[in-house]
Amino acid sequence: MTVSSAFSRWGFRFLVALAATLLAWLAVPGIGYCQVSMDPPAAGVAMRNCLDCHRRPNLESTEGVRSNQALCLECHAKKECTRQVDGRQVPLRVDLKSFQGSRHQMVACLQCHQDVARSPHRTEAGAQCSSCHGPHGEATVKAPHLRVSCAACHHRGKALAFEAKRGQVVLSRFDDHQRPIGLADHTAPGLGQDVLCQRCHHPGNQVGAAAMVLPAKGVICFLCHNASFSIGSPWFGLALIIMIIGLVLMARFWFQGSVAGGEGSLHQKIADGSETVWRTIFSRRVVGVLKVIFFDVLLQRRLLKESVRRWFFHSLVFLSIMLRLGMSLFTWLVYHVWPQGSLAAALIDKNHPFTAMFNDLTGLCILLGIVLAMVQRLVGPKHVKSEGQDTLALVIIGLMVVAGFVAEGARILMTQVDPQTAVYSFVGYPLSRLWARFSLDWQGIYGYLWYAHALLAALFVAYLPFGKMRHMFTTPLSLLINRDLQ
Amino acid sequence: MKNNQQVTQMVKRFSVLQRTLHWVVMLGFIGLGLTGFSLAYSDQWWGQAVAWLVGGASHLGWVHRACAVATYGAVVVHLLWLAYFKLVLGGRLTGADSMFPTAKDFSDLAAHLKYIFAAGPAPRFGRFSYLEKADYWAVLIGMNTMGITGLVMWFPEWFSSFLPGYLINLAMILHFYEAVLAVAIKFVVHVYTAHLRPEVFPLEKNIFSGYEPIDRLKHERPAQWEALQAAAEGSGGEGVQ
Structure with missing residues (x-):
């Protein structure tokens, strides 16, 4: 056995292993989520600059909002963008169409998801509605519903839970069958009052809400x-x-x-x-x-x-x-x-x-x-x-x-x-x-x-x-x- | 009354409603001018000082809107009163006792100019002189145009759903220049012609008390005095309230 043949054999094995890893990386979603932007640019596409990602655009400007949205959507527009929760794939895809019809279409992702631009890439605080919006007054909902998180009503997800630690009614991450739910939907639902109220206000609810929908204090x-x-x-x-x-x-x-x-x-x-x-x-x-x-x-x-x-x-x-x-x-x-x-x-x-x-x-x-x-x-x-x-x-x-x-x-x-x-x-x-x-x-x-x-x-x-x-x-x-x- | 020995005879000039509306428009307009120009000149130290006083530029905007609602509310109440006056009380909206412009106002203007240059006798004003009518119509028309352009800026989304977008920029420009005009008329011309005249300096009290001493009425509004006398003779009653 010559040195060159040994090298070629080991080199061949190495190449096969590398190709297999790469294939697995690309083909099996969930090994690492949102891997796409880490890929080397395809032929004909310009090289990435550091500052494409590592800068904070001016979120007050249309350019900043659009570039921030484009950056996030590079991954979050794709079906492969998922996350593993308890051995299940939870989709993290944001439907661009639904978002562009919403009131927030001219708002940068970072405006609400303030703590995601970091490593590891995940949020602990969730979307910060209250950095722009004040709590509801008595006229909109009876009592200001301070123990109910915004998303509990302003989101399509219908599964709700009472989180005793924070004393808040929040969107549940799991449905009735204990399956994890993705919360990446960005449409604000039409707030037809009764339908939304009855998410919580029905007999036998699990979140400590009155069974009756009560009127606002006049x-x-x-x-x-x-x-x-x-x-x-x-x-x-x-x-x-x-x-x-x-x-x-x-x-x-x-x-x-x-x-x-x-x-x-x-x-x-x-x-x-x-x-x-x-x-x-x-x-x-x-x-x-x-x-x-x-x-x-x-x-x-x-x-x-x-x-x-x-x-x-x-x-x-x-x-x-x-x-x-x-x-x-x-x-x-x-x-x-x-x-x-x-x-x-x-x-x-x-x-x-x-x-x-x-x-x-x-x-x-x-x-x-x-x-x-x-x-x-x-x-x-x-x-x-x-x-x-x-x-x-x-x-x-x-x-x-x-x-x-x-x-x-x-x-x-x-x-x-x-x-x-x-x-x-x-x-x-x-x-x-x-x-x-x-x-x-x-x-x-x-x-x-x-x-x-x-x-x-x-x-x-x-x-x-x-x-x-x-x-x-x-x-x-x-x-x-x-x-x-x- | 303080001096009982010399009770002056008074003629009622403004009703309680009119006096109240004058207070509302006066305070509302001062608030509008102060907050509006502080918003327009937000790069100047005094604009920033006023913004700081009310807690920031957005509050400045809300105070401006609140003053606008109060001031325009006074206009609405006044128009409702006119309708009530005409339809229920059967009053007249035109004629010598009204704010309606007449040919006499133009001859009064000419006579007044001559008088100022010592080329003729003083004009014999009626209940409302041409200067007072100009003050009234400036507010009545000005408040509506300011109100419309202001609403366009308040609710730009709604207006641009059926109007071209450049009208919002246009509204902003018109609102500003008309504000300059309004402030010039109200804070300079009105204050001078109504309050700082030598006869009443430093303050015309009858818009606040509602009554005018009869001696001043004879002197300043001889045409109204003659009409009152004629009415008193005609009806055989008292011409003076």
Whole structure:
């Protein structure tokens, strides 16, 4: 055996082995994924420059967006682009056609998939929707759905799972038969509301969602909650219409008398009345008006002079509701001005320690005030003139708050809020522990509990200008008018 | 009233609605000018200072839009009021008591020029002089053109779905130059002709109080005074409210 023949034999074997490896590399997908760009350029194609890949294009420019998309799609447009998960091939192909029809067609891949341009080539954070988009407000979906990841709705994949570690409802990587699913689809599905809501909101869902699709909190809910300037449920709309009719009737009644000492047509009376208001606002008398609003309307000075006990009961209810109204309007403002800020994130999150404690504390204060007033009514001194109407008002508010707490407990139980977070809802969390002792279908019941609370609230709003609670409008007004007459 | 001994007789000039709308347009327009020019001159230190004050350029844009909605809302309310005034109250939208331009306005303009150059007597203005009418129509027409070009820039996708794309650039140019014109008219001409005249310096109060002292009415709007007198004689009632 000569040296040359030995070399040729070993060289031949080496060449065969090399060719086999290369063939396997090319033919068997999944040995290494996205291998195509590593190939030497085909004949006639220019050599690759380092900077073709190793540069960050200006993603604000069309050129940058297109070159970034072209780079990623070199692999991700091909069928062979797959990944091994648990011994199965998961496709990572992005359908260019579906992507170009979408709203994101002029967005670079790197804009959303921020941590993929690295080695190893994979993401830990996923697509970062919130780097551009703020969370939904109350008008779009009921409650901002902070525990639901964007893709759970904005993706074609229908398999969802609750990830307890993050407390998030996410797209599942596995289907019902435990087969891995590729998530490379880039079409944003048409958001026909009900179909998408029912992905989670159906009886027996596994992600802790209510079985019922509940309406958004409408404008009437602002009195106590972060809500939206929408109607919400038709029932809320009905309550709002009844309240407005009541207010108009009340105003008509007022304008039946003489206005500013003058008679005449309604138009003339409104003109005279507004003239008086104008002259009060643009004069030194406005200081007196502001004093009345602050001391007599807000702090209830007159009631305090009459009875400290009654003032205390009344303030527990009134000031708590005023605080909640102020907080819900403040939340609305902050959410609309800085939707992606940390303040908005804290205020719209019902489970945030501050928001949870604020809501439970003010709710408890209202309930305490109602209970004390009821006790006073039943066992109190004789001079408390108790009318059926008064009791009705107290019962409506009291039941509304109780239903609110019951629903809150059920929500905390149903959505599996982490105890370290939930404990700040110091009324709702103990209730949720209590509810946990009853093995009921809480996901099914929650909708009814929510409606019980919401419909009592709608009743409260509709009842405002008619019964006892009419004093919310008449008392401040008569205080202001009497101040001028004195 | 502070001095009860000398109660001056007043004539109502502006209703509460008109006074309120003046406040809204005044504040809205100041806001629009401030934010709009800060956006247009975002390379200047003062533009950046205003942007910083409201929390960035995008907020500047939103404040601008909010002011625009409020100001245009005032125009809409005014037009609704005109419809109510005409259809329900049976009022007249033309004539001496209205903002409708008449031939007298042009002769007043000529007489006023002569008067300024000491070549003739002062023109005898009615309830609204040609200067005040010009102020009114500048806002009414200007707000609509600014509103249309502004909306084109606010919703360019929707407008370019049926209009050619270059109209968006055109809207931007028109919006800017008309803003220069509007600011020049409102902050210079209007402030000078309405507020900085020697008779009322430093401020014309009747747009805020709604009432004008009768002595000034006789002096500044003799034609209106004569009409009031004639009406009072004709009806036998009081011509003065």
